[in-house]
Amino acid sequence: MSSPVRMPRRVALASAIGTTVEWYDFYLYATATALVFNKLFFPGISSTAGTLAAFATYAAGFGARPIGAVVAGHLGDRVGRKAVLVAALVTMGAATTLIGVLPTFATVGVLAPTLLVVLRIVQGLAVGAEWGGAAVLSAEHAAPGRRGLVGSFTQIGSPAGMLLATGSFFLVRSLTDPASFLSWGWRVPFLVSAVLVVVGLVVRLQLSDSPEFAALRASGRVARLPVVEALKGSPRSVLLTTGLRISQIALFVLVTTYGLTYISQRLGASSSAGLLAVVVTSALGLASTPLWAVLSDRVGRRRPTLFGAFAGLVGLALFFGAVETGSTWLIVLASVIALNVAHDAMYGPQAAWFAELFDARVRYSGASLGYQIGSVLGGGFSPLVAAALVALTGAPWAVVAYLGVLTALTALSAGFARETAFDPGPGESEAAATDEAAAGSRV
Numbered sequence: 070m071s072s073p074v075r076m077p078r079r080v081a082l083a084s085a086i087g088t089t090v091e092w093y094d095f096y097l098y099a100t101a102t103a104l105v106f107n108k109l110f111f112p113g114i115s116s117t118a119g120t121l122a123a124f125a126t127y128a129a130g131f132g133a134r135p136i137g138a139v140v141a142g143h144l145g146d147r148v149g150r151k152a153v154l155v156a157a158l159v160t161m162g163a164a165t166t167l168i169g170v171l172p173t174f175a176t177v178g179v180l181a182p183t184l185l186v187v188l189r190i191v192q193g194l195a196v197g198a199e200w201g202g203a204a205v206l207s208a209e210h211a212a213p214g215r216r217g218l219v220g221s222f223t224q225i226g227s228p229a230g231m232l233l234a235t236g237s238f239f240l241v242r243s244l245t246d247p248a249s250f251l252s253w254g255w256r257v258p259f260l261v262s263a264v265l266v267v268v269g270l271v272v273r274l275q276l277s278d279s280p281e282f283a284a285l286r287a288s289g290r291v292a293r294l295p296v297v298e299a300l301k302g303s304p305r306s307v308l309l310t311t312g313l314r315i316s317q318i319a320l321f322v323l324v325t326t327y328g329l330t331y332i333s334q335r336l337g338a339s340s341s342a343g344l345l346a347v348v349v350t351s352a353l354g355l356a357s358t359p360l361w362a363v364l365s366d367r368v369g370r371r372r373p374t375l376f377g378a379f380a381g382l383v384g385l386a387l388f389f390g391a392v393e394t395g396s397t398w399l400i401v402l403a404s405v406i407a408l409n410v411a412h413d414a415m416y417g418p419q420a421a422w423f424a425e426l427f428d429a430r431v432r433y434s435g436a437s438l439g440y441q442i443g444s445v446l447g448g449g450f451s452p453l454v455a456a457a458l459v460a461l462t463g464a465p466w467a468v469v470a471y472l473g474v475l476t477a478l479t480a481l482s483a484g485f486a487r488e489t490a491f492d493p494g495p496g497e498s499e500a501a502a503t504d505e506a507a508a509g510s511r512v
Contacts, residue, residue, distance in 0.1 A: 082272065220421035
């Protein structure tokens with residue numbers, strides 16, 4: 070058995086590796102959506118219509134995430150965090166590997182995009198189950214004053230997964246000619262998922278649930294219907310975590326997913342500026358994400374989040390402006406400002422802040438719900454909305470205005486959310502109050 074000192078480190082490492090594999094799988098689809106799916110699964114229609122159709126399947130994965138959050142939250146708050154995380158990892162790996170062997174429209178017709186959507190939905194269910202458990206397990210094992218740092222290892226999985234996903238596509242694309250890439254090369258990164266899942270399982274199976282949850286289960290105080298209790302008992306926290314998530318994920322997908330399509334349309338399909346920008350920002354995110362999280366341990370969660378929300382508007386405007394210049398290095402620089410400066414300021418503290426806003430009895434359910442509902446509203450539809458706005462107006466500035474609306478929601482949520490960085494433990498005060506109220510009702 071691991072010592073109390075080593076367990077937080079092991080949990081942090083397992084969270085980083087597990088979420089890296091999950092996000093690698095999820096982001097592979099996003100990258101392929103921008104580069105190949107419109108050609109292979111939606112041919113015979115205009116380029117714009119094919120892009121919109123491909124992004125609609127991308128949105129389907131986001132739509133499934135709250136369902137995954139509900140199911141995983143119920144099981145995670147009743148059975149345990151570890152078991153659900155293992156199941157999520159296996160499910161994601163299976164779906165991603167199967168995408169790698171799917172026949173295309175040219176082979177089986179409409180069955181091809183149908184199967185693609187089904188597997189994308191399975192991916193959404195898995196990633197909906199993943200994040201909340203990893204974030205909660207990290208926060209519950211962390212010492213007060215270090216929850217931002219430990220929780221950030223859950224967040225590191227996103228840039229690490231994006232780096233692997235984009236890097237693998239960049240490598241395969243560089244080693245194959247355009248015809249070979251469309252024929253078989255794009256499948257290779259999806260098939261590699263099977264290997265990564267095995268690595269993730271080896272690490273994740275060594276974990277144990279937190280002492281806080283173990284004590285809760287031993288005392289018989291686990292919630293019977295944790296999702297219902299979270300919505301009834303902590304509706305404000307669910308609503309605020311949704312708002313905190315909404316502009317952060319929108320900024321991310323607008324630059325890393327829609328941005329690839331926009332660059333391809335403006336600079337030509339052969340341009341590698343978008344992939345290079347994603348690779349650079351993902352690599353830097355491995356450092357910038359925990360740095361922002363550590364800062365939140367010292368100054369609170371609210372300040373970095375508000376800074377990142379408003380800086381994101383500037384970053385997105387700079388990104389579109391850089392694309393118009395055609396300069397690869399300006400595109401990379403603008404992406405760094407948008408993602409590593411603005412986005413990571415919001416994203417770094419999230420795992421700790423969301424976990425801290427809920428009592429242990431409903432923490433998995435509550436944190437997952439807010440995170441995944443925000444993911445759908447802010448991320449699932451953003452590429453589709455952006456593509457439609459640009460097709461309608463012929464310019465990207467309406468997309469910046471769209472992000473401005475989401476930024477206002479995030480800023481309001483940050484203003485109303487309770488500052489939790491200096492609490493003694495995630496949800497401990499709330500849990501104590503719950504216990505006292507329960508004890509009083511028994512007197």
